[in-house]
Amino acid sequence: MRALHIAATGMLAQERNVEVTSNNIANMRTTGFKKQRAQFQDLLYQDLRRVGSNTSTSGTQVPVGVQIGSGVRLAATTRIMSQGELEGTDKELDVAINGEGYFQITLPDGRTAYTRDGSFELDSAGQLVTADGYIVQPGITFPDDTSDITVSSDGEVQVTIGDETTTTTLGQFTLARFVNKAGLEPMGENLFLETPSSGAPQVAVPNDEGYGSLLQGYLEAANVNSVTEISDLIAAQRAYEMNSRVIQAADDMLSATSQLT
Template identity: 35%
Template sequence: MDNTLLVSLSQQIAAYRSMDVIANNMANISTPAFKRESMKFEEYIQQTQPAEGETGMQQISFVQDKGTLRDLTQGAISHTGAPFDLAINGKGYFTVQSPDGTTHYTRNGHFTLDGNGRIVTESGDVLQGDGGELTVTNDDGDIHIAQDGTVSGQRGQLGKIKLVTFDNEAALQKDGASLYSTTQQAKPVETPMILQGSLEGSNVQPVLEISHMLDVMRAYQTTANLTQNLDDLKRNAIDKLGSAAN
């Protein structure tokens, strides 16, 4: 394949992947604590043989994706009034355990009670306290969750929410829209700040995403037009050669 077409193809693939990431950001505008992502690209240089009539090795520049970058900026906090909606103001992640026993971390504090009185996420992952899962009964009445994560009811203190942080938050592995996993050692947050009856929103800014999407679409169309023009030039050259031969 022609080198110019290869370069154009690499740029089109890069634009396509960028559109996927932007679309995912837009789809999660309303997901609590969702963190915006963007593609990371690098230039890849390949050495090629010189063209006819030229000397020395030539270089071709390709676009190569190196994964995604996550924006860890905190989203806006809004009041909901729901007793098990919890927002982290500042650093930290909730610790949750999935039904298969896997530990995950999240800033999405939209919790509810399951049939067993456990505080769980929408997908059923159980919120962990310093001593394990937290259980609420009817005898506990209204639940109060202090800023330091202490959970109390009419029977007294029920436990304390486990809020943790990591040395390298950017290295957390994404497991869905708002769950993360890691092999790093979790460390307790020194000064936790949990707000009951509130949720952290997504940090996606729709206007900026739409602007970015339009930029990517224009870049894709420009490259597609270049590819089409090159194809037309080759086709015309072949037609002329065919006519000359006749």
């Protein structure tokens, strides 16, 4: 019975839906996390009576055909790249992006990754790095006797060195944008990689037209709404249960058929 296969595809689809939702919920407190949404497509149809086919030699046509679907499949897990809330941390090296753009990170293998997570630290050489020790481009090094670190909204980094009474500019943050930011490839560790779908990065300083500004002492929270995710979870659970009931009904029908004498 075809219904068994159709319902099985529905159960698998809702299982994937729950997995996507559970990942969103698990990352509710992940800095800069962007939630995903599962998208589905119906599968091929079998035409038992094709719409528009002739029903007589005089040219009359079937106005409505007979098609039997074969189920559903997961088509994509779209990443929602909307802005998360900005939360204050009062930490000098925490920097949030208010608007469009990504920080650029140099990976150990030389590739460039991109992130919205601005929870930066200093390594043993005084370089600005991520929590995993990856260097933040364009590469800013702080002297040992640095104090009063200031990051302006346009990305300029100024500090007081030693007993000096004037500030010194150490470097300048830049941000990268993409034509299709949803096409970036997530690699974990709050990092994304460029793909042919995302397009090449367009780099500029913060506050340039189309680019966001920086906010020192803040971090961007995940854009996950707990109420929405719980609602989606309940809906997926109900859909899974309904598909399981279809399988039970189809099994009962086959059992009744096998008992016919």
